[in-house]
Amino acid sequence: MSATPDTIIGIDLGTTYSLVAVPGPGGPRVLRDASGDARLPSVVTLRPTAGAGLQVEVGWAARSGIVQSAGASVHSVKRLIGRSLSDVQAELPFLAYPVAAGPRDTLQVRLAGRDFTPQELSAFVLRALRERAIAALGHDVRRAVITVPAYFDDVQRQATRQAAELAGLDVVRIINEPTAAALAYGIGLRAKDRGRPHTVVVYDLGGGTFDVSVLRIDGDVFEVLSTAGDTHLGGDDFDLLLMKRLAGDDAASLAAGGVDAAQRAALRQAAESAKVRLSEADEAEVEFSLPGAGLTRKRVRRAELEALCAPLIDRTLAHCDAALRDAGIVVAELDEVVLVGGSTRMPLVRRRVEQHFGRRPCTALNPDEVVALGAAMQAAVLSGGSTDLLLLDVTPLSLGIETMGGAVGKLILRNTTIPCRAVESFTTFVDGQTAILVRVLQGERELAADCRELARFELRGIPPMPAGIPKVEVEFLIDANGILNVAARELRSGQSAGVQVLPNRGLTDDEVRRAVVESQQHAAADALTHRLIDLCNQVDFDTQKAEQMLARHGDRLPREERARIEREMAALRTRAAEARRDPRQTDADALHRALTDFGHGTLTLAEIGIREALAEATK
Ligand code: AMP
Numbered sequence: 001m002s003a004t005p006d007t008i009i010g011i012d013l014g015t016t017y018s019l020v021a022v023p024g025p026g027g028p029r030v031l032r033d034a035s036g037d038a039r040l041p042s043v044v045t046l047r048p049t050a051g052a053g054l055q056v057e058v059g060w061a062a063r064s065g066i067v068q069s070a071g072a073s074v075h076s077v078k079r080l081i082g083r084s085l086s087d088v089q090a091e092l093p094f095l096a097y098p099v100a101a102g103p104r105d106t107l108q109v110r111l112a113g114r115d116f117t118p119q120e121l122s123a124f125v126l127r128a129l130r131e132r133a134i135a136a137l138g139h140d141v142r143r144a145v146i147t148v149p150a151y152f153d154d155v156q157r158q159a160t161r162q163a164a165e166l167a168g169l170d171v172v173r174i175i176n177e178p179t180a181a182a183l184a185y186g187i188g189l190r191a192k193d194r195g196r197p198h199t200v201v202v203y204d205l206g207g208g209t210f211d212v213s214v215l216r217i218d219g220d221v222f223e224v225l226s227t228a229g230d231t232h233l234g235g236d237d238f239d240l241l242l243m244k245r246l247a248g249d250d251a252a253s254l255a256a257g258g259v260d261a262a263q264r265a266a267l268r269q270a271a272e273s274a275k276v277r278l279s280e281a282d283e284a285e286v287e288f289s290l291p292g293a294g295l296t297r298k299r300v301r302r303a304e305l306e307a308l309c310a311p312l313i314d315r316t317l318a319h320c321d322a323a324l325r326d327a328g329i330v331v332a333e334l335d336e337v338v339l340v341g342g343s344t345r346m347p348l349v350r351r352r353v354e355q356h357f358g359r360r361p362c363t364a365l366n367p368d369e370v371v372a373l374g375a376a377m378q379a380a381v382l383s384g385g386s387t388d389l390l391l392l393d394v395t396p397l398s399l400g401i402e403t404m405g406g407a408v409g410k411l412i413l414r415n416t417t418i419p420c421r422a423v424e425s426f427t428t429f430v431d432g433q434t435a436i437l438v439r440v441l442q443g444e445r446e447l448a449a450d451c452r453e454l455a456r457f458e459l460r461g462i463p464p465m466p467a468g469i470p471k472v473e474v475e476f477l478i479d480a481n482g483i484l485n486v487a488a489r490e491l492r493s494g495q496s497a498g499v500q501v502l503p504n505r506g507l508t509d510d511e512v513r514r515a516v517v518e519s520q521q522h523a524a525a526d527a528l529t530h531r532l533i534d535l536c537n538q539v540d541f542d543t544q545k546a547e548q549m550l551a552r553h554g555d556r557l558p559r560e561e562r563a564r565i566e567r568e569m570a571a572l573r574t575r576a577a578e579a580r581r582d583p584r585q586t587d588a589d590a591l592h593r594a595l596t597d598f599g600h601g602t603l604t605l606a607e608i609g610i611r612e613a614l615a616e617a618t619k
Helices: 060-064 118-137 154-166 177-184 187-194 235-255 261-277 302-327 347-357 370-382 509-521 523-556 559-581 588-601 603-618
Strands: 008-013 017-022 044-049 053-058 099-101 107-111 114-116 143-148 170-176 198-205 210-218 221-230 283-290 294-301 336-340 399-403 407-412 420-426 436-442 452-459 472-478 484-490 496-500
Touching: 008 118, 008 154, 008 177, 008 370, 017 118, 017 370, 044 060, 044 118, 053 060, 053 118, 107 118, 114 118, 118 154, 143 154, 143 177, 143 370, 154 170, 170 177, 170 370, 177 187, 177 198, 177 210, 177 221, 177 336, 177 370, 187 198, 187 210, 198 302, 198 347, 210 302, 221 302, 235 261, 235 283, 235 294, 235 302, 261 283, 294 302, 302 347, 336 347, 336 370, 399 472, 407 420, 407 472, 407 523, 436 484, 436 496, 452 484, 452 496, 523 559, 523 588, 523 603, 559 588, 588 603
Parallel strands: 008 143, 143 170, 198 336
Antiparallel strands: 008 017, 044 053, 099 107, 107 114, 198 210, 210 221, 283 294, 399 407, 399 436, 420 472, 436 452, 472 484, 484 496
8 A cells, every 4th residue: 555645525414325536637536446436335233343443344245235234324414413312213113223312412233242433333434435445446545535424413424424434534625516516517517617606406215214495606605595395205105015015915914014124125126126127228128026915016107106205305395395495595596406315316207397487497316416526616715626615514503602591692694614613702791600501503583492412511710700700601612514613702801711512412414404494483572572571681680780789879869769779670570570470462662661770770889889980989
């Protein structure tokens, strides 16, 4: 192995298949196995060996043995990465292996008598891809660009990065899958040439999942305007429908479990193979055997398959409409439609997509390979080999911290181009407060309770000072991979603390998608609640200060004035307590006026306080 060129490879780490591609002088190329297949099934089989070792199989070998090695094989690990047990409840029935809660809200998979994290299991797949690249290039490979779904949040991205590290790969950039597909088709360059932004739909129908993304490409910036989809809709469903049709009268015994796992797997394979052949031919012959029926031979026509699948394709198109709506785009504004995923080879899919969007989709590239090719194109740019296109990504959701009373102070807004940095100053609300809890939140809503907590940490050791005096600077830093670092520093004392967002929790895809929509629906109500929280916090602060000044300088005021301030202070506190109890019934403007009046009513007292303080200072 020569110690040479530091090639950066491009990896598409998929739910069912993963691929690796490398930049080359004539453009990127995917790397194939000995039989010419670029796809590596994302399946891992682990068996204990004598001496506490592990026999690891990855890819086709692991996949073909999946039925026999139930309990030793894992598939679809991508559905688990960066998630907690509560996040993946809906996934569990689809997984043929046990998943349990691990420490810090992580997940664990028990295999071969050991517990593995999703990162460790993904690392086996990534290592196999890295080895394929090393064999093809003839030198070591240590750096990679990896793609993830556009809706992956920071935690899922960070977990993917960790998996790569375990496989000996340094991730130089994580990019969104639809972005990679658009890159592979050179849409960024086209947009640049034409000197105007392009709007692109990326329709990705794979084996088990459907994703649609609307991208806006402007100069070097690829922005994901919206995403939608179904995490359980894809080619597998078409196989299942065809399988039931083939089983005919035996379909009931198929459903009732009268067919054993091996027969079921064989029938499924027969159905899938017929489906694939029907993308080219009008008719296909299928052979299979069911208990008591011996070997059966049937002919299926493409029209039959299409009639079975049409309702599912219609569902994907409804998701496309939802994504366009979320992005605020109408079909006529689209510049390109890109097809990704093996199932988009079906003529029915191509026809329906073309009808729906009124334009011929990009299909020139192999839909299985297009994401890996785009990753390798980005790798070429990062290696310095190509300077055509600098890819900048954006944050999918806003990021901020919880402020007093459960409101959210947003530091980085959704769709900000990354890498980026934001700093904001905060202070304490209680006299003598020596610690501040920093809750890092992600989401579009105004209240912490409606956002997702990504991490939390405490800044301790703040010297005791009156409320409002400490100056705490919170810094958010998102690197080019979308990984978030948060730091807090109290400027007077220099005390600091920080956190990198660690993979200990996750959102479901739908939650991420929903976050944006909900924020729009609740915008008005949220803004009102946020304003009320701020007002109530100000009431606490102002009345507390007035109370302290009364205690110190109250004897300098006429008795009636003291009594008036005390009365108004109590009334204002009661109003704030009522507002907190029942925000909907509160007139925020009236509360604001009452607070302003209270400020005016305590001016004399404040002036006395200031004069005293000045006199003290110049004594
Ligand atoms: P992916 O997850 O993107 O690799 O897509 C895999 C899915 O594409 C599986 O359900 C395959 O059966 C399906 N597929 C692959 N090739 C074809 C084809 N020529 N016609 C129809 N479906 C296909």
